[in-house]
Amino acid sequence: MTTTDEERIYSIALTQIPGVGHIWAKKLVDGMGSATDVFRFRAELPDRLPEVNRRIVDVLDAPQALARAEEEYAFAVKNQIQCLTYNDEAYPSRLRECPDAPVVLFFKGNADLNAFRVINMVGTRNATDYGKQICIRFLQELHELCPEVLVVSGLAYGIDIHAHRAALANGFSTVGVLAHGLDRIYPSVHRKTAVDMLAHGGLLTEFLTGTEPDRFNFVSRNRIVAGMSDATIVVESAAKGGSLITAELAEGYQRECFAFPGHITDEYSQGCNQLIRDNKAMLIQSAEDLVKAMAWDAQSQPRKPDSVQRCLFLDLSEEEQRVVNLLDERGELHINTLVVETELPVHKMNALLFELEMKGVVRVLVGGVYQLLR
Structure with a gap:
């Protein structure tokens, strides 16, 4: 379907309705066919969607949410940011399969979010030299085997930023999924890499301008990182950390998960070793391991x-x-x-x-x- 400006504005507005989370927003759009009709025919919602109660009908009468959405859409248009609704062809189709997929995404860049092969590389913010070298070596090897892979991460300190930089160095498109709006870059020291990514990938977020990079937002963005990818690759992780959440989400979405092992005494290999031990991730030592496990070596046949x-x-x-x-x-x-x-x-x-x-x-x-x- 062709998405209108009106549908984009109503999709943004739906994200601003209190008490309507990701899962319910997606159910409403699926049930009514568009965000526009969710608002336009809100009085009919209980008849068409039996799970909907009167409270949802009432909260959808929200002129403030609509005004905020119009303001956000104007910012997107002015700054040449794509506003991708759930029904847009450019919306990541892998993510669309997930029950908590966002009904709208903001994207600036030139990457194909529906590339034939998509991986994400995640890990600790306290990357060691071991983890940094894995990012460099792995993506060098992968470029030799599968040069057309889209590499996704979160632009954060540690493994994320090293994955993005190694991707750029090896000619891959790379997309950073942000925990805030596209009116800022956090952390600011990664701005140069972020600018480079606009020409060779892009920046993606579900969050509106003015959003602070709060801790919960990082957890929320992890579901996008996992959901838009064929495989999650955990490079380094302590016993607890955001990358383990991403791995858990990938498993829930029935996506493949891989982890690089490390010494049993290394703090930032504990999480990877646990994933492998608990059969939640496949042990990986090279790009060739990934390519074979994903059956991506078809071009060699x-x-x-x-x-x-x-x-x-x-x-x-x-x-x-x-x-x-x-x-x-x-x-x-x-x-x-x-x-x-x-x-x-x-x-x-x-x-x-x-x-x-x-x-x-x-x-x-x-x-x-x-x-x-x-």
């Missing part, structure tokens, strides 16, 4: 020539056939469109497309677009 004709009697599963039918009917489609149209999770769609590619049924074009082979 011989592909069928483009000229191969599809067999009329290919043994396709029901889900594979749905993808083939859609490509046959609509032509070339981005993976994000395929996910939306088939209502299949991103990780399952990735697996299906890989199988279809190996069978010589489809081929991948630049930018995650798929084409049916005739």
Whole structure:
């Protein structure tokens, strides 16, 4: 659907309604089809969504929230910030699958948030030389194996900023997910890196301008880091820390989680070692480990020539056939469109497309677009 300015403003307003959290906001938009209709037809909400009570109808009568939303949208337009609503095609489709996905995101940059492969790298704010070297070596190796990966982190001290810088140094697009609005950079010492990221990735947040980088906001932003990624990679972590929360969220979203091991006596390897011990993360020692675990080494396998004709009697599963039918009917489609149209999770769609590619049924074009082979 084409998102209007009105829908963007109402989506922002919905985030400002007291007592309506992430999960309820998403339920309301899903149930009514748009944030605009949530407000416009609020009196009908209890009839259309039985879970809705009168209190929600009353709090949606909120001219102050609407005025604040109009002010925020004007700031976004003035500063060339994308306001991505839940129904926008550019909204991260992996995140859209999560029950607590934000109904609106603010993005400044040029990264494709629906890149074919997305990882996040997180860890302690007290990164050791060991952790810093892991970031550098891992992303150097990954660039040799899979140069088109989007690298996500939180622009925080420690592992986050070293992951962003190593990504930039190795030619990856990298996105920082912020715990505040796009009217500031926190910490301010990372401003130079943040500016560099605008040209080679970007900055993403759910928070409005004027938002302080409070502790709870960092926990909230972790769900975006985990939800928009195929895999979470914990580089270094103490026994407690925000990166362990991100790993927990990734597990809840049924995403892959990996951790680099460390010495049992090292304080900032305790969290990683615990994740591995408790089978909450797969032990990883190199980029090759990640690529194999995620089945991203398809490009190293011989592909069928483009000229191969599809067999009329290919043994396709029901889900594979749905993808083939859609490509046959609509032509070339981005993976994000395929996910939306088939209502299949991103990780399952990735697996299906890989199988279809190996069978010589489809081929991948630049930018995650798929084409049916005739």
